[in-house]
Amino acid sequence: MRRTRWGVAGVGAAVAGLALAGTAATAAPPATEEYRGTELYCSLGEESETTLSLGAWFSPEGDLLDSWGDVQFDETYAYGYGADGFLDDDGDWEITVDFVTGEFGDVEVGSLTVAGTLTPFGEVQAIDEKWRDGNVLVKVSGTAQQLLGSGVVTAATGDLAFLLDKPLDCGGTDVDVTYWYTQPAARIFRGSAAGAYCELDEDSVLMLDVFGDEAYAAYGDGIDWDTGEAAFIAEGVLAIDGQSISGELPVVVPPPADEPEYVMVDLTIGDLIDSGTDKYHSPQSGYHVRYEVYALTGTLVLPDASVVEVDCQYTTFDYWERYTPNAGQKPGGKPPVNDLPENALILPDGASSSVNTRGAAEMPETACTVEYEGELFEIPFGRTIWYEVTGTGGEVLLTTEGTAFDTVMGVYTADLTQVACVDDAAETGLQASATVPTTEGETYLVQVGGFDGAFGDLVTSRP
Structure with a gap:
């Protein structure tokens, strides 16, 4: 299975995204989660010049919960996710996976439908393990049953049509386990x-x-x-x-x-x-x-x-x-007075405003999008509040510096046409800051909120 991405450095992946937003600060009782179902995996034989691997996860009732795949042929690498599938009581199964390629996964390659049978192999294995994940103690107990089987490609479209009727080596595991883990305050x-x-x-x-x-x-x-x-x-x-x-x-x-x-x-x-x-x-x-x-x-x-x-x-x-997953205030409460664009507060030159966003709407009223290599991407943010700014004919600086959480800022004309969208800024780090060229006398609306829905006392200034 090859997932090499040449445009992204693999160095330090373990330290990426460490600034997490959370919501309470007391330790909770230990929690349990149950995992029951069947895992399936298939691949072409080693002698094949094409590399193909498929996997799926079925519920105890045989419903497809997830499926995925990787294929390498000629000089093309493609990956896919499941569209449909089932597993019946006799061990007969079928999955369909749609494959794409390209840096953004926007180039369709084709789809594969694979069917086969799984049968139990060997004895049921008892599971009783424990380990530490940071300062969290994890225990897992239950059973696992190995499965053997085979499969065949019953339908293939697009560039994958050459795989039709190809036999696959398959196997799987029936899993019935319970995870127990502690929930420290931090x-x-x-x-x-x-x-x-x-x-x-x-x-x-x-x-x-x-x-x-x-x-x-x-x-x-x-x-x-x-x-x-x-x-x-x-x-x-x-x-x-x-x-x-x-x-x-x-x-x-x-x-x-x-x-x-x-x-x-x-x-x-x-x-x-x-x-x-x-x-x-x-x-x-x-x-x-x-x-x-x-x-x-x-x-x-x-x-x-x-x-x-x-x-x-x-x-x-x-x-x-x-x-700290439970630090800070919990969502809910009275909505801020400027929760909606029609209730935007006027932000004069030199002014600063601090509003608690705990009661703001979970989703933004309009999107904040950025362009990267010709593609538009929407920045995830929420619990937003609104301000109104009048253009000066020059540049206007807007900043959320002084806010204790990661913020996002969108600037729009009066009809909500986006003028700017900013996540982090070089000057203020995780707090959004934007310098916006304006037309004298024109009204601009500013939407500010927390990245991925973070909330709290949100400071917005026009220094």
């Missing part, structure tokens, strides 16, 4: 991560993600940044010995015709270049990250004996994260 996580994202030239990338004394590595060349696909891919696991990272990466694209081909990797972690800390704290959450950046040099020897020089950076992270 979640605490500690950990570390390391890796590198090296742009070797305009269409060539080397990525490393470190796990203990090994590193998952992927090298791509001839990358099409619009689709995320690469003409040449080698990926695998490298060994780390002190400051040395080395090993062989099997070539997977294009598939070798006869004997396996490899990219030989020989890298050295060099001197410390930079170090520092990044931190954020609020009543709901906080994080503290220390990073160190080192020189990373070496070579990649390709199957044709050509050599690619590597000269980039290797970064390590040590992080601490706190998340």
Whole structure:
């Protein structure tokens, strides 16, 4: 299963998105959750030049809850999610998965319908385990029954039509387990991560993600940044010995015709270049990250004996994260007076206003969208309030600096045509800030709220 995304660095994934918004601050009693159902997974035989994997999750009643898939053929990688399916009492099943590709998943590839049978294999296994997830104690108990089976592609459309009637190796598990876990007042996580994202030239990338004394590595060349696909891919696991990272990466694209081909990797972690800390704290959450950046040099020897020089950076992270899921006020209460655009409060030049948004509507009255590479994306926010600003004929600065949670700001004309949409800002961090060109005498409406529905005392200023 390949999910390489050349446009996104894999380094430090464990420390991404640590500033979480929450809602109470007392420990809750331990909770339990039950998971009952059947997991299904299928794949083509290893001798096939096409890589295909499918999975599904069925309820105890046989209803399809979720399904997914990955397929790699020629130089195309596509992924899919389920459209329909069932599992009956005799173990007969069927799923349909629609596949797409492209950086934004907007290019349709085709669909597959696969059917087969699952039968119990071996004895029922008892499950009794426990572990810690940060400062949360987790216990799981129950049973699992292994399943064996087979499948066949009964319908195939689009670029996947060549897979019609292909047999699949399938298996699965019947699961009936209960999770028990503690709910402390604050979640605490500690950990570390390391890796590198090296742009070797305009269409060539080397990525490393470190796990203990090994590193998952992927090298791509001839990358099409619009689709995320690469003409040449080698990926695998490298060994780390002190400051040395080395090993062989099997070539997977294009598939070798006869004997396996490899990219030989020989890298050295060099001197410390930079170090520092990044931190954020609020009543709901906080994080503290220390990073160190080192020189990373070496070579990649390709199957044709050509050599690619590597000269980039290797970064390590040590992080601490706190998340208080019950901090702050609970939603509800009296709606703010400026909860709707028709009740917008006038915000004069030099004024500042603070309004508690706990009672504001959960969803915004109109969307706040940003453009990225020609596509429009809606920023998730809610519990919004409204202000009215009169244009000066010049630029007007609007900011939510001083608010204790992550904010989003949308600026619109009187008929709610969007003029600006801002999430984070370089000057104020998680608090939205926008400088908007205006027409003298024209009315502008400003919608401000919490990212992903965060709420509290929201400060809006026109300094």
